[in-house]
Amino acid sequence: MAYGDPGRPVDKTSAAMLEALFTSSPVGLHLLDTDLRVVRLNTATPAMQGVHLDDLVGRPVREVYHMVEDGDMETVLHQVLETGEPLWQRIVRAQIKGEPPEERHFEVTAMRLERGPQPEVLGLAVTAVDVTERERGRARTKVLDAVRRRVGRALDPAVTGEELVAALVPEFADIAIVEVVDSVIRGDEPPPAPLPPGTALMRTAFGSGQAHPPQAYPVGEVRRLPGPTPFTQALADLRPRVVPLHASDPWMPFDPPRVEAMHSSKSHTLLVVPLALRDTALGLVSLYRTGQSPPFDTGDQQLAVELAAHTALAIDNARRYIREHTIAATVQRQLLPRRPETHASLETAYLSVSGAGPGSWYDTMTLSSARTALVVGNVSGRGLNAAASMGQLRTVVRSLSAFDLSPDELLARLHDTAAELAFERANLPLGDPLRREALTADCAYAIHDPLTGTCCLATAGYLAPVVIRPDHTMSVPDTPAGPCLGVAEDAPFATTEFEVPVGSVLVFTSDPLVTGYLAESSRPLRAAPDYAERPLQELCDDIVYSLPEGLGAGDAAVIIARTRSFPAEGFASWRFGDDHASVATARRRTGEQLAAWGVDDETAFNTQLIVSELVTNALRYGAPPIEVRLIHDRMLTCEVRDAGQAAPHLRHARVADEGGRGLFIAAELAQSWGVRYVNSGKMVWTEQPLADDR
Incomplete structure (x- = not known):
C-alpha cells in the first residue's frame, strides 16, 4: 500500500480525515514502524480510554496489548512486513491493563505501508476492532x-x-x-x-x-x-x-x-x-x-x-x-419363579444377563411321565407394560402345559392368545400411548423326556438352544423358526426332536445374539462336559464373564439344564395283544412290580384297578398293540398306550348301565390324569402320590 507521493502534498481534507480517524473513530487504528513500535494510535477506542499517548508512542506493540492466546502475533506482523500480503480479520485475545486487567477479543487487520516507485517499506497500518461481546x-x-x-x-x-x-x-x-x-x-x-x-x-x-x-x-x-x-x-x-x-x-x-x-x-x-x-x-x-x-x-x-x-x-x-424400571423389575421378580423346580432327570439353573429386561421370562414345569418342560421368552417393549404382558403369556403357557400339548400345538394356542392381547391393545383409547406399541413376543418351548433321551422343541422366533453333548460336540438344533407371537401371520409352528444323551448341557436364552455368541466362541460352554459335578450356578457365572462388552445383546433370560440318567429300576413296561386275558396279566404284573418298589398296599390296589380299567378300555375302543408302563418317580405314573386315535371320554354312567365307568373310576382313584397323543396313537396316563409325598 503506497503511503504517499513525495511530489504531491496531502490536501487539507485528507489530513482532516486522518485526524478524525485517529481522534474519534471507535475502531482501533495503529501505525507501526518496521520494528513494530507504535508511531501513532487511536486513543478514542474503549480499549485505550484513560491511556496517555506519550506513554505508548515508541513502545513495542506487545506492551500495548498483552496477548493471551495468540502468542505468535508479532511473527505474523513481521510476515506482513516481509511479504506485503495483508492480514485480514484475525481474531486475537488480549489483556487490557486496568484494575483488574480485562481480557478482550479483537478482530485485527494489518497492511504494509509503502512509498515511492521502488517501494520503501515504512511500517504497518493495523486496525483492531473490539468484538468481545460477539465472540x-x-x-x-x-x-x-x-x-x-x-x-x-x-x-x-x-x-x-x-x-x-x-x-x-x-x-x-x-x-x-x-x-x-x-x-x-x-x-x-x-x-x-x-x-x-x-x-x-x-x-x-x-x-x-x-x-x-x-x-x-x-x-x-x-x-x-x-x-x-x-x-x-x-x-x-x-x-x-x-x-x-x-x-x-x-x-x-x-x-x-x-x-x-x-x-x-x-x-x-x-x-x-x-x-x-x-x-x-x-x-x-x-x-x-x-x-x-x-x-x-x-x-x-x-x-x-x-x-x-x-x-x-x-x-x-x-x-x-x-x-x-424399578417397578417393572419388581413385578417381573414376583411373576418369575424364584428358583428352578427339582427334577430327578434334569438339573436346571436360571440366569439373567445384564439384569433381564421386564419382558424376558424363563420357566420350568414338571410334566407327566417324568418329563420336564423348559420355556424362555421375550415380550417386546419395556417397563411395566412389558412385565404385565410377560406375566400374562407365562400364565397361559403354564395353563396350556397341563393339557399335555406338543410344543408346536402349545405355541399355536399361545400365538392365538398373543394375537387377542395385541388386538385389545390396538383398540385402546386414542390418547393411550400403549396403543402405539405393537405387542410381539418370541418364545421357545421344549420338552425333555429322560426315558427316551430326547428333547422335543418348537420356537416362535429364533430362540433355538445351544446343545453341548458329552463327546464335546456343540450344536444348535436346526429348528424351523415359527412366526413371532402376536404378529398377523398364520404360518405353522414346527416341532424338532433331537437326542440329548445323559450329561448333555442345554442353554436356552431369550436373546438370539447371546445364543449365537455362545454357539460360536464361548469357552465356558465348550468346556461344559467338564462340569459334570460342578454346580450349574458356577457355569452361569462363567457364561456372564465370557460375554464381551460390545456384543450388542440386550437383557436376556437364560436357562441352563444338565441331563441326568433316569434309574433303570424306576420304570417298567409290558406289551400286550388284543387278547382279553391281557387284563388279568397286566394287573398281576403291576402288582408284582409295585411290591418290588415297596409301594403301600392301598396305592398298589388302586393302581391295579386303574390298570385293569385302562387296559379294558384300550381293548374295547382302541387298537393293538397295547403297552402298559409304570414310572416310579416323584409320583407313581401309570400309562396305557394303544394305536387308536379315538379320544377317551369321561362320562357318568347311569345306574342301569353295565359299563362306562372305567375312566371315571381311574380319574377318581388318581390325583391327576390326561391323554397325550403320540405318533403311534395315544396314551392315557394317571398320577398318584406315593406314601412319602402325602
Missing part, C-alpha cells in the same frame, strides 16, 4: 449447542451430570460440580422447594481444567449441605447466583472443606445454579472460574440457567426411567 455470544452458543447435543443421552442421573461437566470444562468454567438430591437418584419424586432441612445430595460429577484439582468431597459421597450458604439459598428460592469469592464472606465458616478447596484452586468467582423443574429441586450445579479467567457476568448467568434447565429435564427423564 462471547458465539462461545456461549457453542457451549449451549454442546450441552443440548451431549447431555441426556444416558438414562442415568449420575452419567447426565458427567456429560454436563464434560461439556462445560474448560469452555465455560474452570471447575464444574453437579450434586443431585439422593432420593432423585433412586427414582423418587423430587422434593418441592425450599428443600426440607437435612435433605441429602450426592455429588455425581466433578470436572476441572487443573492437573491436580482439590476436591472438598469425593464423587459419589452423599451428604447434607450445611447452611446458610449460596448453595442452600439457591435450593431454597431456585434462583441462580454469581458470587465473588472473598475470604471475609460471612457464609464461608459454615462449609470449611468447600472453602478450602476454593482457595486451593484460586477460584475468584462462583456461579451456582439450581437444577429445578416445576418448582421442585433436583440438585445443584456449581461453576467456578479461577486464575486469569474473567468473572462470570450477567450473560453467563443467563446461559447457565438454560443449561441447568436442559440438564434438569434430562435428570428427571432418567429418574422416571429408573422408577419405571
Whole structure:
C-alpha cells in the first residue's frame, strides 16, 4: 500500500480525515514502524480510554496489548512486513491493563505501508476492532449447542451430570460440580422447594481444567449441605447466583472443606445454579472460574440457567426411567419363579444377563411321565407394560402345559392368545400411548423326556438352544423358526426332536445374539462336559464373564439344564395283544412290580384297578398293540398306550348301565390324569402320590 507521493502534498481534507480517524473513530487504528513500535494510535477506542499517548508512542506493540492466546502475533506482523500480503480479520485475545486487567477479543487487520516507485517499506497500518461481546455470544452458543447435543443421552442421573461437566470444562468454567438430591437418584419424586432441612445430595460429577484439582468431597459421597450458604439459598428460592469469592464472606465458616478447596484452586468467582423443574429441586450445579479467567457476568448467568434447565429435564427423564424400571423389575421378580423346580432327570439353573429386561421370562414345569418342560421368552417393549404382558403369556403357557400339548400345538394356542392381547391393545383409547406399541413376543418351548433321551422343541422366533453333548460336540438344533407371537401371520409352528444323551448341557436364552455368541466362541460352554459335578450356578457365572462388552445383546433370560440318567429300576413296561386275558396279566404284573418298589398296599390296589380299567378300555375302543408302563418317580405314573386315535371320554354312567365307568373310576382313584397323543396313537396316563409325598 503506497503511503504517499513525495511530489504531491496531502490536501487539507485528507489530513482532516486522518485526524478524525485517529481522534474519534471507535475502531482501533495503529501505525507501526518496521520494528513494530507504535508511531501513532487511536486513543478514542474503549480499549485505550484513560491511556496517555506519550506513554505508548515508541513502545513495542506487545506492551500495548498483552496477548493471551495468540502468542505468535508479532511473527505474523513481521510476515506482513516481509511479504506485503495483508492480514485480514484475525481474531486475537488480549489483556487490557486496568484494575483488574480485562481480557478482550479483537478482530485485527494489518497492511504494509509503502512509498515511492521502488517501494520503501515504512511500517504497518493495523486496525483492531473490539468484538468481545460477539465472540462471547458465539462461545456461549457453542457451549449451549454442546450441552443440548451431549447431555441426556444416558438414562442415568449420575452419567447426565458427567456429560454436563464434560461439556462445560474448560469452555465455560474452570471447575464444574453437579450434586443431585439422593432420593432423585433412586427414582423418587423430587422434593418441592425450599428443600426440607437435612435433605441429602450426592455429588455425581466433578470436572476441572487443573492437573491436580482439590476436591472438598469425593464423587459419589452423599451428604447434607450445611447452611446458610449460596448453595442452600439457591435450593431454597431456585434462583441462580454469581458470587465473588472473598475470604471475609460471612457464609464461608459454615462449609470449611468447600472453602478450602476454593482457595486451593484460586477460584475468584462462583456461579451456582439450581437444577429445578416445576418448582421442585433436583440438585445443584456449581461453576467456578479461577486464575486469569474473567468473572462470570450477567450473560453467563443467563446461559447457565438454560443449561441447568436442559440438564434438569434430562435428570428427571432418567429418574422416571429408573422408577419405571424399578417397578417393572419388581413385578417381573414376583411373576418369575424364584428358583428352578427339582427334577430327578434334569438339573436346571436360571440366569439373567445384564439384569433381564421386564419382558424376558424363563420357566420350568414338571410334566407327566417324568418329563420336564423348559420355556424362555421375550415380550417386546419395556417397563411395566412389558412385565404385565410377560406375566400374562407365562400364565397361559403354564395353563396350556397341563393339557399335555406338543410344543408346536402349545405355541399355536399361545400365538392365538398373543394375537387377542395385541388386538385389545390396538383398540385402546386414542390418547393411550400403549396403543402405539405393537405387542410381539418370541418364545421357545421344549420338552425333555429322560426315558427316551430326547428333547422335543418348537420356537416362535429364533430362540433355538445351544446343545453341548458329552463327546464335546456343540450344536444348535436346526429348528424351523415359527412366526413371532402376536404378529398377523398364520404360518405353522414346527416341532424338532433331537437326542440329548445323559450329561448333555442345554442353554436356552431369550436373546438370539447371546445364543449365537455362545454357539460360536464361548469357552465356558465348550468346556461344559467338564462340569459334570460342578454346580450349574458356577457355569452361569462363567457364561456372564465370557460375554464381551460390545456384543450388542440386550437383557436376556437364560436357562441352563444338565441331563441326568433316569434309574433303570424306576420304570417298567409290558406289551400286550388284543387278547382279553391281557387284563388279568397286566394287573398281576403291576402288582408284582409295585411290591418290588415297596409301594403301600392301598396305592398298589388302586393302581391295579386303574390298570385293569385302562387296559379294558384300550381293548374295547382302541387298537393293538397295547403297552402298559409304570414310572416310579416323584409320583407313581401309570400309562396305557394303544394305536387308536379315538379320544377317551369321561362320562357318568347311569345306574342301569353295565359299563362306562372305567375312566371315571381311574380319574377318581388318581390325583391327576390326561391323554397325550403320540405318533403311534395315544396314551392315557394317571398320577398318584406315593406314601412319602402325602
